[in-house]
Amino acid sequence: MDKIVSFCKRRGFVYQSSEIYGGIRSSYDYGPLGVELKKNIKDEWWRRLVHMRDDVVGVDSAIIQHPRVWEASGHTATFNDMLVESRTSGRRYRADHLIEEATEIDAEGLSAEEMTKVIREDERIKDPVDGGRDFTEARPFNLMFETYTGPVKGPENLAFLRPETAQGIFTNFKNVLDTSRVKVPFGIAQQGKSFRNEITPGNFIFRTREFEQMEMEFFVEPGTDEEWHETWIQERWDWYTGLGMDPENLRVYEHPPEKLSHYSKRTVDIEYDFPFAGWSELEGVANRTDYDLSRHAEFSGQKLEYIDQGTGNRFVPYVIEPAAGADRVALAFIVDAYREEELEGESDDSRVVLKLHPRIAPVKAAVFPLTKKEPVSTKARELYNDLRGDYSIFYDETGAIGRRYRRQDEIGTPFCVTVDFDTLEDDQVTIRDRDTMQQERVPISEVRERLQRLISTGSAAAER
Structure with missing residues (x-):
């Protein structure tokens, strides 16, 4: 990672944000080459998903949306990580990461009380900074950034920076149906900034608090969702390999049923073997069922259904969602392309090549x-x-x-x-x-x- 970070700065791909003031943790700026690389990646994603298909259109929704959007989506209540604080160093950590990095315990799904018990009883779990074993109780920490709209800072004006671009697609489902000549099955694509107040961001641009997403919601008739899910898994795999990513560094990971998100019927990740983090998610392809449209219909009072003009059938579509982070994808392409080659018969006997x-x-x-x-x-x-x-x-x-x-x-x-x-x-x-x-x-x-x-x-x- 040190070599990649140094290379990215030296050649003008990525800089530490606010570096002249000492920088700000987990915040990065893209330099002249980095901005071109990320733009090209986004353009290729848009070309493949929108311009090369006649069943996908695009939108660009607002970063600050009505607070009820996040109530309906479940983010207000469930978008949490478990936080613990070391009393010896003052550092804050994600409880599940602290447990999993020190033990063989799978902490996903454990309650705050269960995590607190494990941390206090397992002597292998220590503060990575000073080795201390004095931690606060684990408690939920909502990952959404809060802000306020209007001139008065009060609870009535509380709003959030969006933690994902997907909800802006769901809230515009009816608008797209009414203004475009789309028929199920069809998709709505979007690219844009999202914000998550990560407790422990890190690994360069792999996990940051401000990041750019490339998401598409593909609306299908219930009963056809499983077939479409397989189609999009393969389609997204082919996009990466078609742009030169080594298939040996890619794999498909199936989320076990007990670890699925509350909205998911099935989720498959396309993972990349990062040299600094091992196999990690590059892109998720989820079957979100009709959860999102049904919830927004309930909270808004609007009918978010599709009427098949041929049969007259009414239904709330199921949704297949391929979702990737442009920053993490850019990092994977850089890592995958980076070479140090020894050359024969050259005046310079080695070269760095991307x-x-x-x-x-x-x-x-x-x-x-x-x-x-x-x-x-x-x-x-x-x-x-x-x-x-x-x-x-x-x-x-x-x-x-x-x-x-x-x-x-x-x-x-x-x-x-x-x-x-x-x-x-x-x-x-x-x-x-x-x-x-x-x-x-x-x-x-x-x-x-x-x-x-x-x-x-x-x-x-x-x-x-």
């Missing part, structure tokens, strides 16, 4: 003149200016060509285009592939089309 799929790479291509001198540099500038606007392009004329290649390898740029002295004679340039380091000569007039094809397929090797 083997990101070209579709999500922050910079798609770099243009180099072999020399700063005219007219080679002028020709390179003309090509660079011509390519700009299609996607993120970088221009570099500083240092030896080998060093320029290495810099681009390290930030994941899949293709480098070099203008050399021969270009002045034959009007062709060299395109170098990041992964294979192979080169090909391409007429300048065909560079744009060639790059677009390579970016779409992944690499010259994949195209072949």
Whole structure:
């Protein structure tokens, strides 16, 4: 993790937020390359789930919603973690994490009293900071951030920052039905910021209090939900592997019935084998049944049902929900793509390379003149200016060509285009592939089309 954190800062992917003031725990800013990477990931998710399908539409709901939304969803009453405080160090911990990291006990589902008993009786459980064994009783801690609307700070104006984007989809179900030509089965997708006041955030951007979600609610007729659930599990798996993630680092985890969320009929996680956290959730795919729509219908007094125009049947749809965090997904792609390679027959015998799929790479291509001198540099500038606007392009004329290649390898740029002295004679340039380091000569007039094809397929090797 230290290597990845250092790499992300050094190359401009992720910075500690408010670093000049000493930083703030579990809060991060995305730098020039990081913002491009995360945007590309979100764009690919949206392209696959919305633009490439005719049964999914999008919404963008508000971060601050009516407080009754969270009563209906169950968040006000049940969105809690168990908190304990060490009297020796003053640190606060999630009780289940404290228990599970020191013992073989599965603490999920234990009550506050049961957790308190385990912590007090099992001598293996100690304060990670000072080894103390003096803890307060475990107590529920609601994870929602509170805020207030209007000029007066009082209970009548209490509101919350949304802990998930899903509820904004459910509350807009009727609006989408009334204003769009959608028919069950169909989905509503949304991306946006969510906020959870985690007791123990950590592992860089893996778990933070402010994060970005990519969620879709797919509404289906009851009785077809199990088949659709399997369909979406496979669809989401294919998205990750299609963007180059190593399937050896992925697995499907089935939540046992006793650990399912209150709204879930079945939940399956796509997990990634993080080197610092082991197998951990990358994305959840849940069968939420009709829980959410039924609860919002009850609390709002509105009918949130679907009428099949062909049969006249009325029903409250079941919902299949693929839900992922863009920040955690970005971290997984970085970790999966990071390589330190030993090279043979090279002036530099090693390189750091980020083997990101070209579709999500922050910079798609770099243009180099072999020399700063005219007219080679002028020709390179003309090509660079011509390519700009299609996607993120970088221009570099500083240092030896080998060093320029290495810099681009390290930030994941899949293709480098070099203008050399021969270009002045034959009007062709060299395109170098990041992964294979192979080169090909391409007429300048065909560079744009060639790059677009390579970016779409992944690499010259994949195209072949």
